[in-house]
Amino acid sequence: MRLTDFHDKVESCLGARLGPTLLRDHVLTSLGGLTAERAMSSGVSLREVWRALCDEFDVPELHR
Numbered sequence: 504m505r506l507t508d509f510h511d512k513v514e515s516c517l518g519a520r521l522g523p524t525l526l527r528d529h530v531l532t533s534l535g536g537l538t539a540e541r542a543m544s545s546g547v548s549l550r551e552v553w554r555a556l557c558d559e560f561d562v563p564e565l566h567r
Contacts, residue, residue: 504549512553516566531555 513522526539533555534542542552557567 504553506549509549509553512566513556516562517556517560525556525560529559531559533558 510522513526516522517525528538530536530538531542531552534547534552537545537547539552539556542555543549554567556562
């Protein structure tokens with residue numbers, strides 16, 4: 504997954520205003536208590552971060 508695709512998915516599924524805030528502030532329990540931004544900067548794949556966000560925010564399978 505490319506970074507632009509990741510951000511497009513975040514915006515379309517979590518919202519243009521809320522998505523960036525969630526990436527910065529929401530702690531993902533399935534990623535060891537890291538935020539999405541911290542996980543990505545630590546080398547976690549974009550796909551893995553996206554799946555964690557989908558699980559935590561009940562994103563429908565259609566958008567995963």
